[in-house]
Amino acid sequence: MNLQAVLSNFALILFILMVVTGVIWFLDVFYLAKQRRAAADRALAEYDARTAKLTADGIKVDNAANRAGIEAAQLRQPTWIEYSGSFFPVIALVFFLRSFLYEPFKIPSSSMVPTLLVGDLILVNKFTYGVRLPIINKKVIELNDPQRGDVMVFKYPRDMSQDYIKRVIGVPGDKITYENKKLTVNGKAIAYAPLDDYLNEDSLQYSKQAKENLSGVEHRIIATEGAPSVNVPQVMDFPHSEACSYRSEGFTCVVPAGNYFMMGDNRDNSLDSRYWGFVPDKNIVGKAFFVWMNLSNPLKRIGSIQ
Structure with missing residues (x-):
């Protein structure tokens, strides 16, 4: 009997999704995250320089709060990278389970x-x-x-x-x-x-x-x-x-x-x-x-x- 012909394409669809999200995840871990870290360090260095000048001029600055906010903004992942990183391990696990262990059918x-x-x-x-x-x-x-x-x-x-x-x-x-x-x-x-x-x-x-x-x-x-x-x-x-x-x-x-x-x-x-x-x-x-x-x-x- 036919067990839903649509399922025949599901493994390929799952594989493509795993590859796409996996590439984005690896790209982020090994390249984009480092780029964001470098950008954050530059922004913090510029902020520290401005803060030091203001302090020298006698102006008080809430350095810790502002500094943390700047760092968080620079390190924040873009939404498309965040979602890809979240879905990749789930998709990879499902692909492995249904490809090599157990697969559901109706x-x-x-x-x-x-x-x-x-x-x-x-x-x-x-x-x-x-x-x-x-x-x-x-x-x-x-x-x-x-x-x-x-x-x-x-x-x-x-x-x-x-x-x-x-x-x-x-x-x-x-x-x-x-x-x-x-x-x-x-x-x-x-x-x-x-x-x-x-x-x-x-x-x-x-x-x-x-x-x-x-x-x-x-x-x-x-x-x-x-x-x-x-x-x-x-x-x-x-x-x-x-x-x-x-x-x-x-x-x-x-x-x-x-x-x-x-x-x-x-x-x-x-x-x-x-x-x-x-x-x-x-x-x-x-x-x-x-x-x-x-x-x-x-x-x-x-x-x-x-």
């Missing part, structure tokens, strides 16, 4: 229901799958690889400006078969436990619900009765499409090296790898792990993501 669609609801505010771990350079998203430090069952945020392969979120169904080398709403991974049928029908509180419609056990990760999925496992006419042309075969009952794909197969938990209302293909490792953003708020259900939606 869920705008229902493709991950019932795991994630529309309006959920989630946190994504940016370092679980390796440390990547911000903006260009290039991995520089290898850490963990995505595992089956992970809920992962990634750049949509057909539009890198968009962030999507789905569940990892297949890792490199896996053979994925999805027929009649049931998954088979590497020849092993995935276990399903039926649950009570799921009620969509927005549409007031019921959907078939089950607990899926994907490599030890248990999570809920929903499906619409009568809907096909994959709507073949909607399948797009995508890289490594030769690794997939489609039929009326479903499909089979072998996940290429360096790629992942993603599906939404709302199986019949998710535009995912069934239709637009595999997710390359270079597109990975991070692992979704926590729902921290939903304005429609402020307290009920807080918790970890399974």
Whole structure:
């Protein structure tokens, strides 16, 4: 699903603001502040000379107060420098946190229901799958690889400006078969436990619900009765499409090296790898792990993501 395309530009905007305010801050610390200090010293020297002459002429001057006022006026930062200096450390901290540690997202669609609801505010771990350079998203430090069952945020392969979120169904080398709403991974049928029908509180419609056990990760999925496992006419042309075969009952794909197969938990209302293909490792953003708020259900939606 699309996680607000506007967020794709936020990292760049934040980076530009950090650079601009940082340059102003460094310029002020290492140059402009010294210039103001020199100007203050000259003004104080001139004042002291005038004061000494007045004192010699017998005129009393409130030297301390006047001198302090002159010095403060000369050392005062211009407003644009003052604000830049105040914002720079805040912007730099936010940029570091969201680039290398945790990034917030908002869920705008229902493709991950019932795991994630529309309006959920989630946190994504940016370092679980390796440390990547911000903006260009290039991995520089290898850490963990995505595992089956992970809920992962990634750049949509057909539009890198968009962030999507789905569940990892297949890792490199896996053979994925999805027929009649049931998954088979590497020849092993995935276990399903039926649950009570799921009620969509927005549409007031019921959907078939089950607990899926994907490599030890248990999570809920929903499906619409009568809907096909994959709507073949909607399948797009995508890289490594030769690794997939489609039929009326479903499909089979072998996940290429360096790629992942993603599906939404709302199986019949998710535009995912069934239709637009595999997710390359270079597109990975991070692992979704926590729902921290939903304005429609402020307290009920807080918790970890399974």
